[in-house]
Amino acid sequence: MFWYIFIFLLYLIALYLGKSYKCKNNRIILYYVIPIFICFGYMTGSDWRMYELEYYDISLKLSMREPSYYLLAQAFHYCGIGFWEFTILYKLIGYYIFLHFYLKYSNNTLWGLIYWFPNYALFLWIDHPARNFIAYIFFLFAFQFIEQEKPFKYIMVVLLASTFHATCLIMLPVYYIIKFWKKGRYSMWLIIVVAFYLFSDILRTFLLQSFEMFGFMNRIAPYLQNDSYFEKQVSPIRFIIMFIPIYIATINIEKIRLKFHSADFVLKLSFVCIFILCLGNIHYLFFRFHSFLMVPFCVLVSYICMTFDFK
Numbered sequence: 001m002f003w004y005i006f007i008f009l010l011y012l013i014a015l016y017l018g019k020s021y022k023c024k025n026n027r028i029i030l031y032y033v034i035p036i037f038i039c040f041g042y043m044t045g046s047d048w049r050m051y052e053l054e055y056y057d058i059s060l061k062l063s064m065r066e067p068s069y070y071l072l073a074q075a076f077h078y079c080g081i082g083f084w085e086f087t088i089l090y091k092l093i094g095y096y097i098f099l100h101f102y103l104k105y106s107n108n109t110l111w112g113l114i115y116w117f118p119n120y121a122l123f124l125w126i127d128h129p130a131r132n133f134i135a136y137i138f139f140l141f142a143f144q145f146i147e148q149e150k151p152f153k154y155i156m157v158v159l160l161a162s163t164f165h166a167t168c169l170i171m172l173p174v175y176y177i178i179k180f181w182k183k184g185r186y187s188m189w190l191i192i193v194v195a196f197y198l199f200s201d202i203l204r205t206f207l208l209q210s211f212e213m214f215g216f217m218n219r220i221a222p223y224l225q226n227d228s229y230f231e232k233q234v235s236p237i238r239f240i241i242m243f244i245p246i247y248i249a250t251i252n253i254e255k256i257r258l259k260f261h262s263a264d265f266v267l268k269l270s271f272v273c274i275f276i277l278c279l280g281n282i283h284y285l286f287f288r289f290h291s292f293l294m295v296p297f298c299v300l301v302s303y304i305c306m307t308f309d310f311k
Helices: 002-018 024-039 048-056 067-078 083-106 111-127 130-147 151-162 166-171 174-180 186-214 217-224 236-251 253-259 263-281 284-307
Strands: none
Touching: 002 024, 002 111, 024 083, 024 111, 048 067, 048 083, 067 083, 067 130, 083 111, 083 130, 083 284, 111 130, 111 284, 130 151, 130 166, 130 174, 130 263, 130 284, 151 166, 151 174, 166 284, 174 263, 186 236, 186 263, 236 253, 236 263, 236 284, 253 263, 253 284, 263 284
16 A cells, blocks of 8 residues: 555655646656556456456457457567566556646646546556556547547547447547537536436436447346446545536636636536446446546646646
8 A cells, every 4th residue: 555655645746846747857757657656567456367368368269349459469469479568568558648648638737647546547557457448548549539520530539449348439429519519508517417416326227228229238238137236336425526626617617718728628528527427326337438538537637726726
């Protein structure tokens, strides 16, 4: 536990050295120390053994419905690269891609990384659901196509990411949600978010129909047989932790706009993020979906801190 607290404190040191910004003084922490800690884990998480066996034994591949991870792994294996070297390499690449997009949208401010480390980094990089992780990283390239209003490129990125993990398909409507969502009316959506969280249980009756529509029935059948997966997974505390930044940003959006040109874009995506988080109340399988939008939500945290000059 000491090392996790120590790494978290390094983020605070990086904030202090850069006065809330990325700079030469904190580059070693951001680009070397942190990735060494979160990317070089050995036998961490619960899925690594399955992926290791599959990496070395081609006969263990049971399905090609999501072939990209399998094909990528076999390409590295064919080149004589070991499983752990392969895993560490793509985790490192994923970290630098994440950091690039985070810094791009946050205007090089670091406050959001304090939220990212315990809420996303420990799960995605250390516990590490491999195929989910790569899908999340690929999806980061899609944000620019929402801003540029290029739906075809956006859809292509989503479809590519879904070949690593099909859950990325839930992101297909996000482009059109953001495109047709007019500025303002955020206060109304705050009320809708709370209502959706409180009453999301009633949507369970529509689950099977949705699964059949998207062809997920065979894959999730084992989960449907266990009633415990239908119990609420999103605790009120976790919901409140995400809701408070969105609430603060909503009532102060005019101030945030003055400092950050992507304020409305990031806030809209953060609203989508918390809506998707609430889907975890319906079924356990939906809980991970909101991680596709980890960058805009963490950026929103930075926007808030920089707008009010928190010390």
